[in-house]
Amino acid sequence: MDVNRPKTRSAHSSVSSFDPFLEKESRRGSSATEEKRMERKPSLKLFESNLAHERKGSLPSSPKQPTFVNISGPRSLAMPNIFEAALNTQPDPYKERLDDTHMRETPEFKRYEEATNIELFYDLFFVANLTTFTDVHEINAVPALKAYAGFFCILWFLWVQVSLFDVRFVQDSILERLGKACQFGVMIGLAILGPTFNPEAQKQGVFQSLAIILMLSRVILAFQYAFVLYQVWFYKDTKKPLLLIMGANFVAAFVYFVTYFGFRENDPHSRFFVVWYVTAVLETAVNIGVSSKWEVLTFQGTHLIKRMSLLTLIILGEGIIAFSKSIATITEREEAWTGPLLLTIATAVIIVYFIYMLYFDWINRDHFGSFREGIWAFLHFPFHLALVLLVEGAAQFIVWRKVVEVVREVNKRFLAAEMSFTGTSSSLLAQLLSNVTTEVFEKYNPVFPRSLKDSEKALYAIGNSTFRSIEQLKEISTLFAVIQDSIFDGFGIEPPEIEHTDPDPNEEWSKNADAFKLIFIYFFVASGITLILMNALNFLSRPKPTRGDYGRIAINFILGIGLASLASIVNTTQGFEYAQSAWILPTVALAFVLVMGMAYTKIFV
Known part of the structure; x- marks a missing residue:
């Protein structure tokens, strides 16, 4: 064996010697990837732009007009057809530049297909207010019904004003979270004052506090729109619509503040609170009208339809909760369940389920015009009010059915x-x-x-x-x-x-009978109005109704009028006997089943 011969190294030993180096580089690469991933994680900013592009920093300058030079020569004479064809077919670069300029002058906002987490969290406050007020204020007299409708009006229009802003401009930033915190405070204020809201026996402190809370809610909205105005200040046709919306909010805030001085301790029946309802309707109408005219406030690409449908789902959920409470009340006092009682409970659920199916099946989820979409959203106020009275009335009838038995x-x-x-x-x-x-x-x-x-x-x-x-x-x-x-x-x-x-016990019995009649009346009126308004919403959202659609809508409208008309029979002997029967809720359920059947059959061409 030759000890002086040099040793040879195998390929395997050579590769193995690089293992520590490769391992080190792998660790370094993974750590670098982790650092990049951490860098890409969005951080909360003081102010987040609503724009989908960079904000413009100056006013636009007028586009430079191109200079055309006339050249004489035999070119057009020598090749007239070829020259004219080329002139007509080639794109005009100047026109394209003008189109680009117009596009750059229209700000594009970030849009969301679904409701954001902060919007859903805000909805919880709406639900809490509605549930609390419903539990405290039992609708057993006409003044109680008026108070319920009035507070629902205040609560709903506050929610819709905030939602109209959120569906177009909501972003996650420190300022936006501060604004939402203020709106949460407004909702908490309503929750505190709601149980003592009684227009027929006004307490000065309650109604004055409510006026201040409503004023603050509109001031907060005005400042939120001001932040949007700052973002689009250097774009054309943006300042006027946003200033109009801000002005409407400030005017509404001023009106709410003025009503503060209208409530006095020695006048528990003042009518100044009616100004709140009128102001809420007018400012919402202004918002929708301005939004339909200027592109900067358009509802196109927003999730407004989903926001309104989500609130509808919330109210239907409130109905299910009310049904469960009624069933629990019966279970606490009675163990026997009769056939008529089970029929009443089943038809109450059927009514809510069929309203859910009809409403969501009839929704047009595509954009159908800012103005029509705005009117569609606005009509949800009477629809939601009728719907909440319908489900509350159905829940009351479940208990009444057992009481009658x-x-x-x-x-x-x-x-x-x-x-x-x-x-x-x-x-x-x-x-x-x-x-x-x-x-x-x-x-x-x-x-x-x-x-x-x-x-x-x-x-x-x-x-x-x-x-x-x-x-x-x-x-x-x-x-x-x-x-x-x-x-x-x-x-x-x-x-x-x-x-x-x-x-007197006889007087109490008479009062209970009157309360039963009132529930009968508002339940059937609310059922009819609910069906009529669902038809109206369906018609507004349909781009091109067919002849069959018109026929079904007409029959549904007649059914709605028929349901509402049943309220008039309660003061007759036969009507009061019918009111004590088990057929109250099944009657309404059959009407909605009929509507459902027509919606999915080819009765009309």
């Missing part, structure tokens, strides 16, 4: 006891009625001690009055009224406020 069962017990009584002693009759009353109260425990006190008082009067006298019959009627009022209280049905500290 329980009252009928109790009446049968008393009638059976009276029919079985063959004596002529008032004391024995009182003892018999006392036993039946005890059985009823054992099954349906009274909520208030006053019910026990009033029933004992009525039984005492029955036992100490002449048998079958008018006075005794009156006391028996009072006993029935006490028991029925106790059943209403047990199922969470409260009559309108009675001024007397010790109200």
